[in-house]
Amino acid sequence: MLDAALQVFASYGYRKASMEDVAQAADISRPGLYLYFSSKPELFRATVEHALEDSVEAAQRALADPDRPLHERLIEAFDRWAGRYVGPMADEIGVLIDSNPELLGAMPVEYPERFLAIVTEAIAADGDGRTHVPPGDVAATLHSTASGIKHEVSSRAEFRARMTTAIDLYCGR
Amino acid sequence: MLDAALQVFASYGYRKASMEDVAQAADISRPGLYLYFSSKPELFRATVEHALEDSVEAAQRALADPDRPLHERLIEAFDRWAGRYVGPMADEIGVLIDSNPELLGAMPVEYPERFLAIVTEAIAADGDGRTHVPPGDVAATLHSTASGIKHEVSSRAEFRARMTTAIDLYCGR
């Protein structure tokens, strides 16, 4: 249901997406939607929060996998955090999130911070530090690289490939 | 004169900036402006081209300095290419450039490519390659990192500091 809402908000934008559109996408009636979410702003809030929560959690799971080397886990984590929103949706989701700041409050700042924190931790935990640069700085740099790449590529596969290069370069062999 | 025009276009946007505004900023009369540029689109074109040309050339000079190690030259080059447009002007210049594609033709693609090419060359020329990653990929990654960072920082000093970290990660040690 929140996934359907995300689709609708992402393709139409917050303003142009109507509750009716979301209801249809979620296969319920519009009044039915109001049984779950008391207003459009609240639905939007829940939608974005769900998407962000989902992404960090997926990233977290990827980073926690004990069987894979750091660089593979990092590729996976970045792919799950940002790769999903690459391509047609990339700008639209971005615009969606930071063009309605009053609706989302601290979320658009807090989730990236949380993601950054878990990446930092994963890098720090990997004994095998190959540079003198602090883990937090490595994480922040990779995060910026991911943002930059996201705006240049047109498919998730391309995003993954370019992030693989970046991670190789920054913390690979 | 083109610098004055850049200021005006950057702060008001292409549409809201009038020829009168530009003329005042350049301390000439509006009809006088038409003696140099036959129309507003042409003035805009010349303004952006001048700014981009200026930036690549400055970057090129930085990369050519034979007395400094690669990483210092790279920091300097990225600072000159992108650092100038960080802070208040960052988004505005970006919007300015890619929200008027019909006015600028191939410029917004060609100049970044040219910058990428000279960075690639500088990295390739530096014998001292510490990675197995091709120079073009290193350059592209750094370029994406710079784009990402540009949207996160609020001052040129901060941009420089973060790019220093990024470049350190690649060839610092």
Place this chain on the structure above:
DNA sequence: ACTATACAAAGTGTGCGGAGTTTGTATAGT
């Protein structure tokens, strides 16, 4: 090599009324 002034043509923001849409709620039914 410019400025000041002037001008037509085109463009742009503004207020307005009315048609249509959307929100949030209610109510009756399954």
Place this chain on the structure above:
DNA sequence: ACTATACAAACTCCGCACACTTTGTATAGT
């Protein structure tokens, strides 16, 4: 736990006239 239908209030969109601004050019003057 929902759907279908209905409804008032608010909001958005559209066309349209109007004033105002802007563009590009001309002309006379320094």
